[in-house]
Amino acid sequence: MARGTASPEIEQLIQLLARLPGLGPRSARRAALDLVKKKEQLLQPLATALATARDTIVTCEACGNIDTVSPCTICRDETRDRTLICVVEEVGDLWALERAGVLQGLYHVLGGTLSPLDGIGPEDLTIGKLVERARDPKVVEILLALNATVEGQSTAHFISDQLADCGVAIYRLAHGVPVGGELDYLDDGTLAAAVKAKKMV
Amino acid sequence: MARGTASPEIEQLIQLLARLPGLGPRSARRAALDLVKKKEQLLQPLATALATARDTIVTCEACGNIDTVSPCTICRDETRDRTLICVVEEVGDLWALERAGVLQGLYHVLGGTLSPLDGIGPEDLTIGKLVERARDPKVVEILLALNATVEGQSTAHFISDQLADCGVAIYRLAHGVPVGGELDYLDDGTLAAAVKAKKMV
Numbered sequence: 001m002a003r004g005t006a007s008p009e010i011e012q013l014i015q016l017l018a019r020l021p022g023l024g025p026r027s028a029r030r031a032a033l034d035l036v037k038k039k040e041q042l043l044q045p046l047a048t049a050l051a052t053a054r055d056t057i058v059t060c061e062a063c064g065n066i067d068t069v070s071p072c073t074i075c076r077d078e079t080r081d082r083t084l085i086c087v088v089e090e091v092g093d094l095w096a097l098e099r100a101g102v103l104q105g106l107y108h109v110l111g112g113t114l115s116p117l118d119g120i121g122p123e124d125l126t127i128g129k130l131v132e133r134a135r136d137p138k139v140v141e142i143l144l145a146l147n148a149t150v151e152g153q154s155t156a157h158f159i160s161d162q163l164a165d166c167g168v169a170i171y172r173l174a175h176g177v178p179v180g181g182e183l184d185y186l187d188d189g190t191l192a193a194a195v196k197a198k199k200m201v
Numbered sequence: 202m203a204r205g206t207a208s209p210e211i212e213q214l215i216q217l218l219a220r221l222p223g224l225g226p227r228s229a230r231r232a233a234l235d236l237v238k239k240k241e242q243l244l245q246p247l248a249t250a251l252a253t254a255r256d257t258i259v260t261c262e263a264c265g266n267i268d269t270v271s272p273c274t275i276c277r278d279e280t281r282d283r284t285l286i287c288v289v290e291e292v293g294d295l296w297a298l299e300r301a302g303v304l305q306g307l308y309h310v311l312g313g314t315l316s317p318l319d320g321i322g323p324e325d326l327t328i329g330k331l332v333e334r335a336r337d338p339k340v341v342e343i344l345l346a347l348n349a350t351v352e353g354q355s356t357a358h359f360i361s362d363q364l365a366d367c368g369v370a371i372y373r374l375a376h377g378v379p380v381g382g383e384l385d386y387l388d389d390g391t392l393a394a395a396v397k398a399k400k401m402v
Contacts, residue, residue, distance in 0.1 A: 006296060007269050009257050013250040019243055021235050022228035023221075031221040033293050035251070036258050036267050042220055043255050049214040050236070050248035056210050057237050066237050068208050092234050095207060 010036070062133075064109030064126055066091050074098075074107060081105045083140040085133060087159065089113055089147060097145065105143070108133065113151035114158055127159060134166040143171045211237070263334075265310030265327055267292050275299075275308060282306045284341040286334060288360065290314055290348060298346065306344075309334065314352035315359055328360060335367040344372045 006014070010032055018028035035043040059065070060072035067073055074080065084105025088094050094107045110125045122128070134142055142163060146152035160170045175193035177186060186194075207215070211233055219229035236244040260266070261273035268274055275281065285306025289295050295308050311326045323329070335343055343364060347353035361371045376394035378387060387395075 006267075007258070007274070009250070009253050009269055010267065013247075013254050016243065016247045016250050017221075020218075020224075020232040022232060023223055027223035029293060029296065031223060032254075033267075033291070034222050036254060039255060039258075042217065043251055046214075046217045047248060047251035047255055049210070049217050050244055050251065052210050053214050053233075053237060054240060054244050054248060057208070066207075066211065066234075068210055073208070090234065092230060095230065 063107045064091070064111060065094055065107060082138050084143065085130075085139055085141070086143045086145050087130060088145050089152060089155075093145065093147075103143075105141075110146075110155070113146070113149075113155040115151060122158065122162075125155075127162060130159065131162050131166060134163050134168050137167075139168055141169045141171060143173070145173055148173075148175065264308045265292070265312060266295055266308060283339050285344065286331075286340055286342070287344045287346050288331060289346050290353060290356075294346065294348075304344075306342075311347075311356070314347070314350075314356040316352060323359065323363075326356075328363060331360065332363050332367060335364050335369050338368075340367075340369055342370045342372060344374070346374055349374075349376065 013035070014025070014028045014032045017023055017031050018025050020028075023031060035046070056068045057066055058068065058070045060067055060070045060075055062071040062075045065072040065074060069076070081104040084103070085108050086097065086103050086105055087108045087110060088097065089110050089112060091109055094109060097103050097107075108126065108130050110127065110130075112120060112125055114120060114122065114125065130142075133139060144156040144159060146156045156172060163170055174197060175190065176197060177183065177190065177194045183191065214236070215226070215229045215233045218224055218232050219226050221229075224232060236247065257269045258267055259269065259271045261268055261271045261276055263272040263276045266273040266275060270277070282305040285304070286309050287298065287304050287306055288309045288311060289298065290311050290313060292310055295310060298304050298308075309327065309331050311328065311331075313321060313326055315321060315323065315326065331343075334340060345357040345360060347357045357373060364371055375398060376391065377398055378384065378391065378395045384392065
């Protein structure tokens with residue numbers, strides 16, 4: 001052990017943990033110590049869960065969701081409304097919508113947003129595949145559920161151009177005051193959108 | 202897949218990741234997605250590193266440090282000053298002192314602090330072993346490097362009572378203004394300690 005460092009095995013573990021989103025170098029050290037301390041209850045099950053995930057998780061060839069089967073369980077579900085495709089940036093967004101339980105349709109995971117500065121163009125996302133799916137006469141509606149960020153909105157704009165001649169209705173999510181949100185903490189853009197889209201009570 | 206949940210393999214991974222310190226349920230989901238997305242670069246190496254840690258890391262029988270050998274590399278290091286034992290709460294504190302490179306002696310990891318409310322008494326820490334080590338005539342000085350918290354300080358107090366008849370000099374870390382610290386942001390106790398222990402320039 002060099003002065004000031006742990007053994008190479010632990011250093012390796014710390015460095016990998018530090019690459020997880022949400023963990024910095026300091027919290028990765030704490031996590032590694034905690035793992036070694038709880039060998040039976042945490043380290044061993046996590047090693048097994050990672051090995052299982054590595055061996056079983058695949059990306060759905062139809063929608064880009066992750067699951068142990070492809071097409072994924074959502075795409076296979078015959079009770080789902082096959083006339084609606086909801087487009088999301090990442091699998092995490094799909095999960096959020098599924099947790100809310102507000103959509104009965106299918107999904108399409110783009111795998112990110114257009115970002116010319118980072119060299120991410122339309123061919124790096126699954127936009128071509130989406131256009132192909134939208135051409136299926138069964139599909140009636142496409143809901144663009146992208147983040148309300150500059151990148152999300154410019155990607156949504158690009159996609160609606162691409163879908164223009166597919167004969168589908170294209171929607172986006174409504175803007176407004178988040179449920180439980182306090183007006184005093186909202187940005188001007190959200191307030192303006194909420195006033196513009198006011199509803200009669 | 203039940204509505205609103207990922208596949209059981211991913212849910213299992215998320216739940217284990219959420220038990221790491223510093224990761225909540227939401228960041229554990231993000232971490233799991235990131236792992237699955239970066240199978241070759243992150244998931245696979247992390248699974249291997251965890252398996253290696255599980256198989257190779259042991260607790261040093263002498264000082265309580267973690268390493269791949271026992272006694273640990275620090276305890277085996279013949280260049281270390283064997284007259285000084287620095288007592289710390291956790292392995293993370295040992296690492297912090299080693300990173301600072303300020304101690305040439307050996308360490309003793311307590312494994313926590315006394316906490317009667319949580320049912321943690323002296324027999325749950327390595328205090329008995331410390332007293333045993335302190336009785337070694339080679340040991341001259343014990344430095345209690347415990348956290349400056351109520352638990353840390355009451356544990357330090359208890360330990361110095363236990364060590365009273367071991368014939369060793371017992372020290373604690375100095376209190377004062379942290380290097381780079383701004384007075385305006387320090388608590389009254391630290392300021393009082395810094396004034397009381399003022400040094401001539």
